[in-house]
Amino acid sequence: MPQQVKILVTGATGYIGGAVLGGFLARPDASSLDFRAIVRSPEKAEKLKAFGITPIVGSHNDEELMVKAASEVDVVLAMADSNDLPAAQATLKGLKKRFEETGTPPIFIHTSGTGSLIDNAAGMYASDIIYDDSDPDQIETLPATQAHRHVDLELRSYASFTAANTDSSSVSFVVGYIKSYIVLPTTIYSIAQGPLFEAGISNSHSVQVPRLIRASIARKQAGMVGKGANFWPNVDVHELADLYSTLWDSIIKNTETGHGRQGYYFGANGEHRLYDVGQAIGEALVALGISKSPEPTTFTQEELKKYFEGVTYSEHNSRCRASRSKSIGWNPKMTTEDFLKSIKPEVEAWVRKGAAI
Numbered sequence: 001m002p003q004q005v006k007i008l009v010t011g012a013t014g015y016i017g018g019a020v021l022g023g024f025l026a027r028p029d030a031s032s033l034d035f036r037a038i039v040r041s042p043e044k045a046e047k048l049k050a051f052g053i054t055p056i057v058g059s060h061n062d063e064e065l066m067v068k069a070a071s072e073v074d075v076v077l078a079m080a081d082s083n084d085l086p087a088a089q090a091t092l093k094g095l096k097k098r099f100e101e102t103g104t105p106p107i108f109i110h111t112s113g114t115g116s117l118i119d120n121a122a123g124m125y126a127s128d129i130i131y132d133d134s135d136p137d138q139i140e141t142l143p144a145t146q147a148h149r150h151v152d153l154e155l156r157s158y159a160s161f162t163a164a165n166t167d168s169s170s171v172s173f174v175v176g177y178i179k180s181y182i183v184l185p186t187t188i189y190s191i192a193q194g195p196l197f198e199a200g201i202s203n204s205h206s207v208q209v210p211r212l213i214r215a216s217i218a219r220k221q222a223g224m225v226g227k228g229a230n231f232w233p234n235v236d237v238h239e240l241a242d243l244y245s246t247l248w249d250s251i252i253k254n255t256e257t258g259h260g261r262q263g264y265y266f267g268a269n270g271e272h273r274l275y276d277v278g279q280a281i282g283e284a285l286v287a288l289g290i291s292k293s294p295e296p297t298t299f300t301q302e303e304l305k306k307y308f309e310g311v312t313y314s315e316h317n318s319r320c321r322a323s324r325s326k327s328i329g330w331n332p333k334m335t336t337e338d339f340l341k342s343i344k345p346e347v348e349a350w351v352r353k354g355a356a357i
Contacts, residue, residue, distance in 0.1 A: 004034050008069050010060055010087070011079030012037040012053070013044055015192055016111060016185065018202020019241040020079060022194035025051060027245060038069060047201050060087040070094025075107040077244070082112050088151045092158050096177040107251065108178045109244065110155055114186040114233065114266060115147035118316035123226025123274060123298075127317035133184070133266040134323040140261075148184075155180040159260040179259045181247060185240055185267035186233040186318060189342045191349060193238070206237065208313050209343065213281055213350050215299070215307035222282030222296040223303065225315035228275030232318050233268035234339040239332040240267045243325055250328040258324060266322040270336035274314045280340045284347035 011017035024033060036054040039045050045055030058065040060080055066087060070076055071094040078091065088110070095106045117131050131138055142149055159180035188206045196202040216222045247265060250257040258264075278296025285291035304310055322330070 004032055005075060006034045006036070006073040007075040007077055008073040009035055009037040009053075009077045009079070010091075011081075011111070012048065012196070013039055013041070013202050014079060015203050015206055015237065016188065016240065017079035018196040018204070019192050019194060019237045020077070020244045021053075022196045022202075023238075023241040023245050024248075025195065036069065036073065038065070044201050047199050050199070051195065060084060060090075063090040063093075066090035067094040067097065070106075071097040071101075073098070073106065075109065077109050079111045082110075082148050083151060085151050085154060088154055092154065092178070096158065099177045105177060105179050107181065108155060108159075109181045109183065109247065110151070112148045112152050112182050112184045114184050114268065114318045114320055115313065115316075116142055116149050116152065116184065117318045117320060118147065118313075121226075121230040121315065121317045123224060123228050123230050123315050125229050125317075126231050126273070127319060129317075130319040130321060131266075132321045132323050133264045133325060134327065136261045136264065139264055152182055155182065156260065159263070176260070179251075179263075181251070181257075181259050181263045181265065183244060183247065183265045183267055184320075186235055186320065187272070187313075187339075188235055188237050188240055188267075189339050189346075190237045191342075191346065205346070205349070209277065209346060210350060211308065211312065212277065212314060213343075213347050215303070216278075216281050216285060216296075217290060217347075217350060218307065219303065220285070221291050222278045222285060222294065223299045224274055224278040224296045225299055225304070225312060227298070228273065228278050228296060228314075230274050230315065230317045231271050232274065232313070232316075233266075233271040233320055234336055235267045235269050235332065236334040236338065236342075239269065239334055242332070243267050243330045246328055246330045247325075257328060262324075265325045265328075266320045267325065268320050268322045269332035269334065270339065271319060272336050272339055276340060277314070277343065280343040281347060284344040287344070288348070288351055290351070 159176045192204040197204045282294035
């Protein structure tokens with residue numbers, strides 16, 4: 001690595017991005033990291049300067065801007081839209097140009113999600129399929145049509161990787177244009193705190209559970225899809241940010257840190273049943289005098305269309321183990337109990353905001 005590592009950040013104004021970038025700024029080696037962040041808002045761009053971050057005002061969908069920005073850095077830390085294929089392709093073009101100029105594969109740390117693991121449970125049952133991030137063969141079984149996979153596979157097509165020789169007696173390193181590391185967060189919780197949130201730069205709320213909360217407030221009754229029998233893993237946003245920092249430590253200290261085909265890192269610690277999420281929302285609504293019963297009821301098809309445009313994460317199973325993430329030193333402490341306890345303050349926050357659909 002060069003003395004000062006140039007890092008391009010996307011998604012700095014978001015929930016994950018604000019937590020991760022704030023964590024990096026607090027690292028003891030932060031002065032060795034030269035951050036540039038792409039933002040749409042000139043006002044937020046000015047605020048970023050106060051943190052020593054160089055803003056690039058523009059859109060992730062501006063191919064010329066993305067190619068140029070990526071071609072000038074050693075690392076891309078992508079935390080914006082995990083389904084934005086054109087943005088990923090422009091970033092990859094820039095990183096390929098960087099490789100051709102330096103001869104060293106730049107690092108691409110991309111944020112995907114365990115939505116790529118989902119099934120069609122419709123809230124009616126719990127799946128017994130549990131994916132493990134240390135098992136690339138299992139991950140390879142995921143169809144390209146799964147959520148986020150089209151972007152993940154595009155990164156893989158550019159990536160360096162380790163492959164077995166034909167006689168299976170040894171392995172060889174195949175050089176690509178980048179080294180790819182894909183972080184897959186799951187249901188993220190907690191109202192995020194940190195300097196970028198306090199400065200009004202980043203969004204302090206997650207998306208998944210708050211959508212259920214806002215729908216439940218609007219219908220004055222906690223809701224679920226089907227029986228709420230399906231499962232998702234969970235992770236606190238601040239502990240998720242620790243995963244990115246731990247991964248970075250591993251990358252700079254250990255050239256053998258898994259990347260490419262071996263470069264999947266689940267951000268998960270514990271799992272929850274969606275019925276229990278609905279019940280926690282219901283209890284909070286009862287305490288606030290919004291609902292008479294804490295029992296979640298099944299969303300009708302009309303409600304799913306009204307509140308979720310017909311699609312909600314909470315209808316599927318997405319089950320996983322973060323074995324590879326923990327093998328590099330990530331040590332999350334917060335559990336599913338902490339996740340369920342986090343729902344009441346989240347409900348209270350949305351009520352204060354006057355949440356309505």
